[in-house]
Amino acid sequence: MDDGIMLELNELRAGYDTAKGFVRAVDGVSFSLKRGEFLGIAGESGCGKSTLAYAIMRLLRDNARIESGSVRFKGVDLAAASAEEMNKRRWTDMAMVFQSAMNALNPVLSVGEQLTDAVHAHRHVSEGEAKAMAVEMLRLVDINPDRLKSFPHQLSGGMKQRVMIAMALILKPDLLIMDEPTTALDVVVQRSIIEKIADLRADLGFSVIFITHDLSLLVEISDKLAIMYAGKVCEYGPAKELFSAPSHPYTRGLMASFPSLTGPITRMGGIEGRAPDLLSPPPGCRFAPRCPEAFEGCDREEPGLRPCGKEHFSACRLIGGAK
């Protein structure tokens, strides 16, 4: 195993117990993340990307569970770790920025109290030291330290999201998981948050898993990209390569789903149909019913990830000449 690898998922399966049965939202996901690497996970609603994030953090809801597989983080399998172990790891080693910053902050506590709470929960430090850490973090995310006394409702959406990032980074974790951190924000604010994350990563050297449905953004900011569809990773590889030479028909469809600001205006297709119901996923390749390139056997034979370049994998039977 390469020494630089910090997080390694192996055939992770997780899902939800519902009245109608078990919904396997994450179905056999494997990937590895190196120290300092930026992994983008893209997919549409219901593809399991958030469940994956919560499974790594072991923050799944009561009706959800990890079914099988492992999440090795710095040599320890988090999927099998005890609750106390996880409590210690969470926030000191790995932190998360949640989807809606608007609701993730406690409305009745000031920003300062919330930031120092995170410190006190894990470190035996004095009130003054904790406050100094909070001030330092707010400065890092370009918020005036006077804001320590502010309550969440006194902050704009972009500032709340920056406070969330400050809170996630206050104990200098090695891994930051961000679940749609900029989806609710305007483009200009989104850009400033993205640039901030890039600066902080350069300074502090943490790894990032960035989850979003906005592929155009991900391509720009990620080192590696994983495309998820119906609970599975259908393509994984260097972001530049996925953009310039997407291999899986689903990735190609997604790339043809956002118009461009430059170049000629060409008619774009998007993808017909809708994602399958994960209660009873279709046999074979899960994308086959919507796939414009599906051929004989795609509806029976399930393709695993196959190499199609250097560190580039695609779960499609077109790779390797099945046709």
Add this chain to the structure above:
Amino acid sequence: MSDTVLELASVSKHFPIRSLRSYGKAVHAMDDVSFSLARGESLALVGESGSGKTTTASVIARIYEKSSGSLSFGGEEARPFRNRAEALGHKKNVQMIFQDPFGSLNPTHTIREILERPFLIHGLAKGRAELEERLVAILEQVGLSPAAEYLRRYPHELSGGQRQRVNIARTFAVEPGIVLADEPTSMLDVSIRMGIMNMMLALKESRGVSYLYITHDLAGARYMCSRIAVMYAGMIMEIGPTEEVISKTCHPYVELLKEASPSPESGFARKRTPAKGEIPSLIDPPAGCRFHPRCPKAKAACSAAIPAMRDLGNGHLVRCVLYD
């Protein structure tokens, strides 16, 4: 001019604040907005949240009455409705597609009940047979077939994209002249957005309607519309033909918006965006140009007075002192 279906001249909308602390003040949601829309034309209204895009659409739909300025449809000044027939006539001419496909369909009604209403309210179908025929026709036009199957269903049985198609069918049922589309794809999954956008383009071609297409996505606006107006803090900052606004951008705010948009093509070695800060309060908007506190090119003159719209020719106008 008979070819102009909609014209706004210096239209403003201020919402008075009734709380004690700010009594007498108003939210300047829309100030000095002027543009016109020709038959069959599509204009994109681009801006961030709080820039006044939706207020502008609501004023045109006459959900809110304008505070000042002149609003006219087909050359006729909009006056207060004198009776129900006038109000209905306006609603038939100007229809809106809403952003949220989940909240804009009544969950207790079937698709049939939802789509029948515009025909019944406006008396557009004579007898059961014609109504049935038109329901099927409109559903098939928005790509929902077999129509009979969809007519039986309830909104919760449809996906977001299908619901938005029902919304669009409802909009086009009354054969409007002007369609105000308020971020019709922003709540849908990426892979189905293009399908909805292409369908809207096809409907525009076949029906000859005019679109006011509201969006925060500059690239989507470019795909959909021949003209773009960019709003900031309640005012239009730049308006003109799509390619001119995007490739010969004049206003520093539009430049910033362009820089901030995700663009994988130029992305890997992009330059950093200069401006910081956020959209100002619309209760006490900054004096002068509303963008000057964030503008990298601001100078003393910018805070003195609100710049007028400068005509650069070819229908390209910009509100910035740099072009005086």
